[in-house]
Amino acid sequence: MSVIRSAGLRGFRATVAELGGNAEEFATACGLPVAALDTDDLLVSDFEVAAVLELAAHRLRCPDLGLRISRRQDLAMLGPLALAIANSPTLADVLECTSRYLFVHARALSLTLEPDPYGDRSVIALRYGGPPGIPNPVQGTDLGLAFVHHTILQRLAEVRYGLRSVELPYRPAAPLSVYEEFFGAPVRVERPAALLRVPSSLATRPLSGGDENLHRLAMAFLAELTGGENAEVAPRVRAAVQRLLGTAAPEIGAVARLLTVHPRTLQRRLAAEGTSFATILDEARREEARRYLTTTDMPMSQVASLIGLSEQATFTRCARRWWHATPTAVRRSGNRGQRA
Structure with a gap:
């Protein structure tokens, strides 16, 4: 069993209530501690988190549940990693520290930079997901991709950052128009991996409002926290x-x-x-x-x-x-x- 911080469920209770459901009933049905719905630092099974998202989406007939929850999440849910991200001098530093330390938030998840799968040298791919060979849960993957897009990249860049396309390893039940409206880019389904295809020039884009000293301190803390x-x-x-x-x-x-x-x-x-x-x-x-x-x-x-x-x-x-x-x-x- 791998684990994830319960912060990953931020917004779940409110979104479920908005849709007329009972978040605690869904949590209990999936073996998830009810306390995980209201606190950030419990370590819970990532399988149970994926299960509660899927169950709620099915019972509430809301196939875009993951996208909806992401709108209620913020950077602070990443704990110490949030400080490093918020004070990164460039988006390249954001991507570097996120890909290096995302496992502090969720042990089995990763965010990696890869060449564009279509061979476009002006594009790089951000690959999101768990270990190879493990199926991607639809709602959990939707939520993760939406968080990276909406909370990390779009908010830090403060403008549209040029997302070229979203690649999904499944065919979602919600209409693709819902996804394309959310991401503001074409969405392709049944692809080999969950990806955000972004301009390679994004890596050098400077960010305003950050403090490089705080960024260094946060990175040092994360290195100490994870240990060697x-x-x-x-x-x-x-x-x-x-x-x-x-x-x-x-x-x-x-x-x-x-x-x-x-x-x-x-x-x-x-x-x-x-x-x-x-x-x-x-x-x-x-x-x-x-x-x-x-x-x-x-x-x-x-x-x-x-x-x-x-x-x-x-x-x-x-x-x-x-x-x-x-x-x-x-x-x-x-x-x-x-x-x-």
């Missing part, structure tokens, strides 16, 4: 575990996939840094449990579930080990501290 062979792995494991808690099983295999390393390699690197996956997971559970106990009135069973424990009794045993007190006592103590 010599970067400390424990902070990245800790961040991944915190995101997985409450949304997916916080297992070493899932974290290793996020960091693109083998689980045994991950264990060896953590051991070299004087810690272990079990230690990091236990610390993250303790911190999250205290936060839920002292800042919410959630039932204990729900708190246990959110920190990845299957039973309330297990949570009670962990609480006694962590704080030498029951969860109820910790909650009461925290509430007294707040009143004081």
Whole structure:
């Protein structure tokens, strides 16, 4: 399973409501946490995200759902990548940092520059999609292409940037006129890949309003966030575990996939840094449990579930080990501290 930040669902709830549907019902039907509809930083299955988009489009008889949702999305949904994009000096820098770091937002997605498939040297192709061999979900691909076109390229360039054509690897159910009106360019269907064909001169077009120093800082932060062979792995494991808690099983295999390393390699690197996956997971559970106990009135069973424990009794045993007190006592103590 690959994952995507729940920010990718921005606009889904509002668009579904506008069409007379219930976003939470669709999410539940697809196994997607309802919380993913209203927050940006949950890590959710990209399969579940694709499924909820397809289900909503089908049930609401809205075959251009992905295009509609994209109008409600903005650059900020990309998190730290948004800062690098917004402060890029040229569109070439925008494309470079997006293609390099899009996986921070969605592990399996990529945006790559390729030669024009029709051999036009004045055109380059922006290829969007997942790993080769995996079918392109219609609504998810529509949404991704629309976001790149409408939110990244068109808004940053501030003018029509010369989109030559849109290539779709499927034949959408919506009329092509809907797509051509949205993109302002011809749309070709049943092509080998999802592409935006743009002028090659676009790469050198300067952008106004950016700050090159902020761009460099953002790129440095992204490089540190994604890490390299010599970067400390424990902070990245800790961040991944915190995101997985409450949304997916916080297992070493899932974290290793996020960091693109083998689980045994991950264990060896953590051991070299004087810690272990079990230690990091236990610390993250303790911190999250205290936060839920002292800042919410959630039932204990729900708190246990959110920190990845299957039973309330297990949570009670962990609480006694962590704080030498029951969860109820910790909650009461925290509430007294707040009143004081």
